[in-house]
Structures are given as structure tokens and as C-alpha cells.
Amino acid sequence: MSELQGLVLKNYNGYYYVQVGEVTYTCKVKGKMKQNRFSLATGDQVLLEPGEQKGACAYEGMIKKVLPRKNFLPRPIMANLDLFVVTFACATPDFSFLLADKLLALAELAQIPSILVLNKLDQAPAGLVDEVRAVYEPLGYKVFAISAQSGTGVAALREHLKGKICAFGGPSGVGKSSTINAIDSKVDLRTGEVSEKIGRGKHTTRFAQLLPFDEGYIADTPGFGNLLLEGMEQEQAVAAFREFAQYEGGCRFCPCSHTHEPVCGVKEAVAAGQIAASRYESYLAMLEEIRLLKEKEGRK
Ligand SMILES: Nc1nc2c(ncn2[C@@H]2O[C@H](COP(=O)(O)OP(=O)(O)OP(=O)(O)O)[C@@H](O)[C@H]2O)c(=O)[nH]1
Ligand SMILES: [Mg+2]
Ligand SMILES: [Zn+2]
Known part of the structure; x- marks a missing residue:
């Protein structure tokens, strides 16, 4: 056959x-x-x-x-992506540097290019967009500040996604489905009010799906739970922060975890403001989470 x-x-x-x-x-x-x-x-x-x-x-x-796959993203589970669109809201729910760094880390390890989308620009607290840009743009991550509701910034994002296989990923209620609806008028995905009580969307997306879009595809995915780092190793966390490598020449030990070691190029770069403090804090929080996950696994 x-x-x-x-x-x-x-x-x-x-x-x-x-x-x-x-x-x-x-x-x-x-x-x-x-x-x-x-x-x-x-x-x-x-x-x-x-x-x-x-x-x-x-x-x-x-x-x-x-x-055979070109690449594989474990969370949200997707294969063969050209671009991962890490999506957050400026407010409701609040932007989280830690969650953004976790998602960017997953894409980095899968060697998938990623961008940041800040939706709900209409609700943005003063200074937030500039603060996010200042951290991520120097690292080569493009930042798109948009409002799916009013349409601000949507055209530039649409232009960037053309011809690619892209997936949107981010917490529940940030407006992933709303943004895809705004990008493509042929699409009408269900979107949900964020429930004040649980802080999550009500008509929340339940499964990932690819939708044809302008010679490529866009995937809507469900908002994730908090098990993003399951299976990640400490050395992978180091590798996921793309700006660390250039300072590792200043570390006395190799490999260096950039935590307790006495002479460490990465810690020096953080102290000198060359590495954003929020990125280093995310790194430390991720190491701690990986340690706790391993401890739990060990007890099973
Ligand atoms: N103020 C404002 N609200 C928005 C904007 N975009 C989306 N929303 C609202 O945010 C809520 C959640 O939007 P969704 O598109 O369902 O969010 P989601 O990221 O797809 O959520 P999950 O499917 O649960 O992961 C809805 O009530 C939308 O109307 C925006 O630009 N501004
Ligand atoms: Mg959705
Ligand atoms: Zn170091």
C-alpha cells in the first residue's frame, strides 16, 4: 500500500x-x-x-x-520548530523574569531560536517594557510589546512569523490564543477571561495545535504547570544562559557552577553589571529547583 x-x-x-x-x-x-x-x-x-x-x-x-526531527522541545511538547514565541502579559498575570528565563532556557537547550512577546501593553505598568528590553535585547532576544486587544504591535509580530513553523508558549491567561487570533483573521480560537480567584484563563487551551499561516504554521499551546525543569541537569542550566560563556574564562574551576567557587568570571560579571542581576537570580533559582526535583526523584 x-x-x-x-x-x-x-x-x-x-x-x-x-x-x-x-x-x-x-x-x-x-x-x-x-x-x-x-x-x-x-x-x-x-x-x-x-x-x-x-x-x-x-x-x-x-x-x-x-x-528524524530537526529539534524537539519537551515543554510544551513540540517538534521541528523554527521559532519559539515566549509569551507573557505586562499585567494579569504579571510578568515573571524567572518564568521567562525558564522558557528561554528550554528553547536554548533545544537549539530553537526564540523571541519574547509582551502582550496586554494596554495594561503595562510604567517602565516594565523598557526594563524587559534592557535585559533581553542585548542577549539577542527580540522583544515585541503588543496588545492583542487593541492591535498595537501585532503587524510587526505577524511579519516576523511569516513562513516559519512557530509555537507560542507561556503561562495561562497571558493571551497566547488572543494573539494568534489577532495575527490571523481566519483563526478564531477560544479565549478566556482570567478568573480572579484562580488567576487562570477559564476557556483555557487544552492541547497544542498547529494552524496553517502564511506559508508556515503557528501553534497555540496550553498554559503550563510548574514542572518546566523536570529532567534538566545542572550543567544544562549553565549552558542555557547564553551570556555566561564569554565570562567563563575568568573562572578558576572548569566546570564551574558559578555559585560557591572563589574565583568566578560569571559572578564578577554580575557584580560589574555586565550580566543582568535578574538573569543570575533566575539561574540560582533554577539550580535550586533542579536540586529539589532530583531529591524528590531519589526518594521515589
Ligand atoms: N487587556 C487586555 N486583555 C487581553 C489582551 N489579550 C488578551 N486579553 C485577555 O486575556 C484573557 C486570556 O486570554 P487567552 O488568549 O485565553 O490567554 P491564553 O494565553 O491563551 O491562556 P491559556 O489558553 O489558558 O494558556 C482573555 O480574557 C483575553 O480577552 C490584551 O492585549 N489586553
Ligand atoms: Mg489559550
Ligand atoms: Zn564561574
């Missing part, structure tokens, strides 16, 4: 939706593949066997194989 190659758009209700040309196949995974451990993510390229067509628009298939 002929095999087809397609792109996994979403995994929903036990089915994978795979796009082949103009057609979307609803697929299960072949038993043989299940016997071996497999991982399948939105964004994967797969080979499938088409089944018998049951109706005019009902295309079904069985996935036989996942093709």
Missing part, C-alpha cells in the same frame, strides 16, 4: 491529525510502533498508511513511522 508523508497538526482525543497536502488524516498509531517506545509530538513529520475512505471528507490512516 502507498505510504504518505505528513505533518502532525494536533493530538486530540486519542487521535493524531496529520496534514498531507490539502487533506487532514485522522490517525492512530500502528501496533508495531507502540511495541517499541515511541514519542510523537505536534510538529512531527510522519509516514502513514491511508485507510479506506469512509465518506467524502473522512480520511483515516495509521502512522507507521516518525521521521
Whole structure:
């Protein structure tokens, strides 16, 4: 039987939706593949066997194989991205340097280029956008301050996403789905009021899905829980902060954790204001979180 190659758009209700040309196949995974451990993510390229067509628009298939990936992001789980769009709100919920650094770290380790989007510019406290720009732009992360609601800044962001496979990631309620709706008028994703009680969106996104957009794709993903760093090693945390490497020549020890060591180029750069204090604080908080996660694993 002929095999087809397609792109996994979403995994929903036990089915994978795979796009082949103009057609979307609803697929299960072949038993043989299940016997071996497999991982399948939105964004994967797969080979499938088409089944018998049951109706005019009902295309079904069985996935036989996942093709090699260009890259893989564990959280939100996605494969083959050209760009990760780390999305936050200026307020409701407040911007968090630590969460931003965690998401940027995950993308950095997966070698996926990323940008920062600050949504809800209409609610921004004075100085916040400049403060965020001052930390991230010198590191090469582009910062887009936008309002999905009023449309401010959306055109420049749209221009930047054209022709790429992009995924939006960020906490619940920051406006990921709203931003995608604003970028593409053909899209109408459900969005939710942020509940004051739980601080989360109510019509919250439940699964990742890729939507065709201007020669590329945009993925909406659910807001994440707090297990972002599971499986991360201390050495990976060091590598995830791209600005550290240039100061490591000043460290007496190699490898250096840039914490308790007496002579440390990274700590000197923090003291001299060459590395942003917020970035170093995030790094320390991430090390502590990794330590606690490991301790928990050890106890299991
Ligand atoms: N003031 C203001 N509110 C906005 C803006 N963009 C989105 N919102 C509101 O923020 C709330 C959450 O928006 P969503 O788009 O559902 O957020 P999300 O990031 O997709 O949330 P999850 O799907 O839960 O991860 C909704 O009530 C939106 O109307 C904006 O630019 N300004
Ligand atoms: Mg959403
Ligand atoms: Zn050091």
C-alpha cells in the first residue's frame, strides 16, 4: 500500500491529525510502533498508511513511522520548530523574569531560536517594557510589546512569523490564543477571561495545535504547570544562559557552577553589571529547583 508523508497538526482525543497536502488524516498509531517506545509530538513529520475512505471528507490512516526531527522541545511538547514565541502579559498575570528565563532556557537547550512577546501593553505598568528590553535585547532576544486587544504591535509580530513553523508558549491567561487570533483573521480560537480567584484563563487551551499561516504554521499551546525543569541537569542550566560563556574564562574551576567557587568570571560579571542581576537570580533559582526535583526523584 502507498505510504504518505505528513505533518502532525494536533493530538486530540486519542487521535493524531496529520496534514498531507490539502487533506487532514485522522490517525492512530500502528501496533508495531507502540511495541517499541515511541514519542510523537505536534510538529512531527510522519509516514502513514491511508485507510479506506469512509465518506467524502473522512480520511483515516495509521502512522507507521516518525521521521528524524530537526529539534524537539519537551515543554510544551513540540517538534521541528523554527521559532519559539515566549509569551507573557505586562499585567494579569504579571510578568515573571524567572518564568521567562525558564522558557528561554528550554528553547536554548533545544537549539530553537526564540523571541519574547509582551502582550496586554494596554495594561503595562510604567517602565516594565523598557526594563524587559534592557535585559533581553542585548542577549539577542527580540522583544515585541503588543496588545492583542487593541492591535498595537501585532503587524510587526505577524511579519516576523511569516513562513516559519512557530509555537507560542507561556503561562495561562497571558493571551497566547488572543494573539494568534489577532495575527490571523481566519483563526478564531477560544479565549478566556482570567478568573480572579484562580488567576487562570477559564476557556483555557487544552492541547497544542498547529494552524496553517502564511506559508508556515503557528501553534497555540496550553498554559503550563510548574514542572518546566523536570529532567534538566545542572550543567544544562549553565549552558542555557547564553551570556555566561564569554565570562567563563575568568573562572578558576572548569566546570564551574558559578555559585560557591572563589574565583568566578560569571559572578564578577554580575557584580560589574555586565550580566543582568535578574538573569543570575533566575539561574540560582533554577539550580535550586533542579536540586529539589532530583531529591524528590531519589526518594521515589
Ligand atoms: N487587556 C487586555 N486583555 C487581553 C489582551 N489579550 C488578551 N486579553 C485577555 O486575556 C484573557 C486570556 O486570554 P487567552 O488568549 O485565553 O490567554 P491564553 O494565553 O491563551 O491562556 P491559556 O489558553 O489558558 O494558556 C482573555 O480574557 C483575553 O480577552 C490584551 O492585549 N489586553
Ligand atoms: Mg489559550
Ligand atoms: Zn564561574
